[in-house]
Amino acid sequence: MRPVVKGVALSLFHVPTLMAYYGNVPYYERVFKPDSEYLSKLTSTARTYDEVVKYPPNQVFIGNYSPEDLRKISRPWSVNDNFSANRAGEFGEIFNELEFYGWLKIADSFDLVWLEKSFLARVKEILSGHSLFNPSDLKDLGEGRDLEDVKNEINKGNAIPLLCGSEIVGSVRNAHSYDENLKGYPLLEKLSNKASAIVVLRQVINNCAMEAKSIDFVIESSEEAVGDMFQPGGGDLAKAIAEKAQCVNANGVDVRAFCAGPAGAVVIASSLVKSGLFKNVAVIGGGSIPKLGMNSREHVAKGLKPLEDCLGAVAILISEDDGVSPVINLDSVGRHKVGTGSSPQAITTALVSEPLKKLGLSFSDVDKYAPELHNPEITEPAGAGDVPLANIKMIAALATMQGEIKREQMDSFIVERGIVGFSPTQGHIPSGVPFLGWARKEILKGNWKRVMVIGKGSLFLARMTNLAEGFSFLVEKNEPLRELPQPSTLSREYIREVIIEVLQEISGNLGG
Amino acid sequence: MDLENQGRIKEIAEKYGQDEVVVVLGNADPGGAEVFAETVTIGDPSYAGPLAGVSLGLPVYHIFELKSEVDPSVWQENIEMMELVLDVEGLINSIKERREKYSRYSIPV
Numbered sequence: 273m274r275p276v277v278k279g280v281a282l283s284l285f286h287v288p289t290l291m292a293y294y295g296n297v298p299y300y301e302r303v304f305k306p307d308s309e310y311l312s313k314l315t316s317t318a319r320t321y322d323e324v325v326k327y328p329p330n331q332v333f334i335g336n337y338s339p340e341d342l343r344k345i346s347r348p349w350s351v352n353d354n355f356s357a358n359r360a361g362e363f364g365e366i367f368n369e370l371e372f373y374g375w376l377k378i379a380d381s382f383d384l385v386w387l388e389k390s391f392l393a394r395v396k397e398i399l400s401g402h403s404l405f406n407p408s409d410l411k412d413l414g415e416g417r418d419l420e421d422v423k424n425e426i427n428k429g430n431a432i433p434l435l436c437g438s439e440i441v442g443s444v445r446n447a448h449s450y451d452e453n454l455k456g457y458p459l460l461e462k463l464s465n466k467a468s469a470i471v472v473l474r475q476v477i478n479n480c481a482m483e484a485k486s487i488d489f490v491i492e493s494s495e496e497a498v499g500d501m502f503q504p505g506g507g508d509l510a511k512a513i514a515e516k517a518q519c520v521n522a523n524g525v526d527v528r529a530f531c532a533g534p535a536g537a538v539v540i541a542s543s544l545v546k547s548g549l550f551k552n553v554a555v556i557g558g559g560s561i562p563k564l565g566m567n568s569r570e571h572v573a574k575g576l577k578p579l580e581d582c583l584g585a586v587a588i589l590i591s592e593d594d595g596v597s598p599v600i601n602l603d604s605v606g607r608h609k610v611g612t613g614s615s616p617q618a619i620t621t622a623l624v625s626e627p628l629k630k631l632g633l634s635f636s637d638v639d640k641y642a643p644e645l646h647n648p649e650i651t652e653p654a655g656a657g658d659v660p661l662a663n664i665k666m667i668a669a670l671a672t673m674q675g676e677i678k679r680e681q682m683d684s685f686i687v688e689r690g691i692v693g694f695s696p697t698q699g700h701i702p703s704g705v706p707f708l709g710w711a712r713k714e715i716l717k718g719n720w721k722r723v724m725v726i727g728k729g730s731l732f733l734a735r736m737t738n739l740a741e742g743f744s745f746l747v748e749k750n751e752p753l754r755e756l757p758q759p760s761t762l763s764r765e766y767i768r769e770v771i772i773e774v775l776q777e778i779s780g781n782l783g784g
Numbered sequence: 785m786d787l788e789n790q791g792r793i794k795e796i797a798e799k800y801g802q803d804e805v806v807v808v809l810g811n812a813d814p815g816g817a818e819v820f821a822e823t824v825t826i827g828d829p830s831y832a833g834p835l836a837g838v839s840l841g842l843p844v845y846h847i848f849e850l851k852s853e854v855d856p857s858v859w860q861e862n863i864e865m866m867e868l869v870l871d872v873e874g875l876i877n878s879i880k881e882r883r884e885k886y887s888r889y890s891i892p893v
Contacts, residue, residue: 615862655816662812662869669868682868 275542276597277747278552278589279482280709281475282333283364284696285372285468285559285583288318289435294460295565295580313572314565319581321368323350326357329647332694333584334361335709342692349649350577363709364475364585369436372467372583374399376434377442378412379467379516384459386425387434387442392416404474406518417442432456451501461561465496466513468585469558473517476554476587487589488550490514490524493537494557495699497528513556522554530734531644531703533557534586535727535743538705541590542600542745551592557705559583560698567654567697579650584701588708598715598747604630606726606744614740620666623726623744625674631746635671638689638746639720642707643667644728645695659702663726664690703727704744711747722748785823790833793824797840803889807844812870814878817846821879825886841888846879848872 292298292315301311324330328349331337336358345352359366367375374395377385387395396413399405422443425431431443444463447454469492477484492510499506510524527537534557541553560583568578590600606623613619628635643663651659667689668682677685695702704725711723729741797805807824811817819829824842828835848867851859883890 613862617862617865620865655813655819657813657816665869666865669865672868673865679868 274593275545278591279480281472281587291564296562329694335363336361375467389416391441465558472585472587484518487519491537493533530729532727532729532741534705570654584698601746608742640723643726660693787833790835814874821882
């Protein structure tokens with residue numbers, strides 16, 4: 273059974289206060305230099321929710337504008353006031369911080385998140401009308417706590433504060449007196465990942481007009497390790513998320529490969545569907561609190577607004593062939609193997625050139641390449657350049673070296689087959705997979721026939737190996753399979769036709 | 785340049801002597817290359833790492849400047865593609881300018 277991309281959900285959560293207090297860079301700045309100019313500017317220049325909704329790359333992320341539309345909008349995108357925008361799109365939605373705290377409480381199964389009563393009442397009023405809200409969420413939200421109790425826990429060192437602007441609206445409590453894995457800060461990270469993933473898992477089920485009970489298996493592919501001091505990466509965040517999305521027939525596993533996690537998880541999910549073991553496998557990745565404001569020091573120093581103020585989350589539903597949805601071609605999957613080598617050339621060859629060669633395809637047979645899709649407006653001021661542009665340039669250069677295109681054709685190849693980066697720099701989120709929303713849509717419309725999604729991960733960050741990780745896969749138009757006659761009706765004539773067809777193919781390949 | 789790499793370079797320079805160490809950069813961006821070149825010559829411009837205020841004066845080159853020193857087959861296999869992608873001249877100029885200004889040692893290239 274061929275695996276298909278049945279649906280995709282992509283959402284953003286605008287959390288400027290979480291960025292200013294718990295993004296890793298601002299967090300440690302607050303520890304070591306609490307009175308720094310950077311911290312005061314980080315708060316005073318933070319974007320409003322309306323600015324975030326109107327930000328063109330965010331509109332591409334949730335599915336209102338295409339990456340091609342983004343190419344036509346002049347930069348800086350951050351000052352684009354005339355752009356018409358909507359908080360909801362075909363793939364997902366942009367939530368504000370108040371709503372996110374509500375999802376955070378819904379994600380909490382151990383009474384770790386305390387929200388102040390009047391704040392919680394506002395959260396309930398807003399969230400209860402949302403199409404993703406379930407009746408059981410009301411019970412999970414609870415009744416709230418008195419502000420005095422919230423503050424007492426914080427003052428005693430038993431909890432870290434949750435703020436909206438400068439106001440304390442709640443807290444995340446330590447779940448253990450000395451286990452560092454279960455302190456308020458790491459728990460906030462993990463619960464935030466879980467909360468944002470719950471939303472997109474519910475969304476992808478809605479987007480596909482399916483029932484949650486149809487999901488067989490969930491693969492969680494973010495960069496968050498959940499566990500306690502005896503098993504710090506114990507895992508199965510997947511199941512915790514599936515539970516809150518009412519996927520009663522699912523279980524799951526967590527797959528980790530730094531930024532290559534989601535692309536690898538899609539390959540695994542597709543294999544599980546192709547094997548016939550499962551019919552519907554959801555690949556999910558929630559947002560990263562530590563990466564909020566990661567480059568904000570550089571942004572603020574250059575007079576820019578801190579643009580890394582959103583958590584991003586993605587869910588992809590891989591299902592058995594429905595005859596319509598684009599197919600994930602498992603006949604050739606790109607992999608960065610142990611012996612591949614670590615130069616950009618070796619990595620690009622393994623992930624792009626080799627899988628195409630195996631299928632007898634050329635570089636130009638792929639309509640769009642989706643490598644690291646980081647928003648360049650975030651990365652360029654920090655000295656990391658335009659990452660998706662650098663990647664498509666490498667692919668074009670490889671095509672040139674292999675004689676498939678001429679050097680003077682590189683620029684047009686880059687524009688025609690590259691994608692402008694539109695993803696927040698949330699590690700695993702930009703790594704190819706956010707393009708699956710647009711890939712599915714444009715392939716269904718007949719505008720593209722084949723796209724390649726490429727995920728790469730920097731494993732050296734864990735100090736376990738200097739190797740990188742990488743996966744790539746092709747998503748293709750759903751062409752009907754040729755129906756084979758039943759053995760009883762196999763005629764001599766049919767067999768003869770097939771043999772001639774195969775021989776012609778072979779001689780054609782020899783000639784090329 | 786990340787703090788760990790700054791620490792490694794400092795340690796190597798102290799162990800073998802500043803006149804025995806050459807730094808070869810592989811930066812993709814001229815702006816980043818400038819910062820790296822300054823870090824190993826006059827010290828970390830961001831004053832955040834082990835090389836803050838430490839002037840090692842090391843000879844610093846971009847790998848593109850050392851093409852003649854590399855086995856052609858190794859070059860073809862590992863670097864040729866990036867020659868087509870990156871601003872080779874811009875990278876070389878940005879590092880060369882800082883090397884000529886700040887490096888106290890040199891190698892015959």
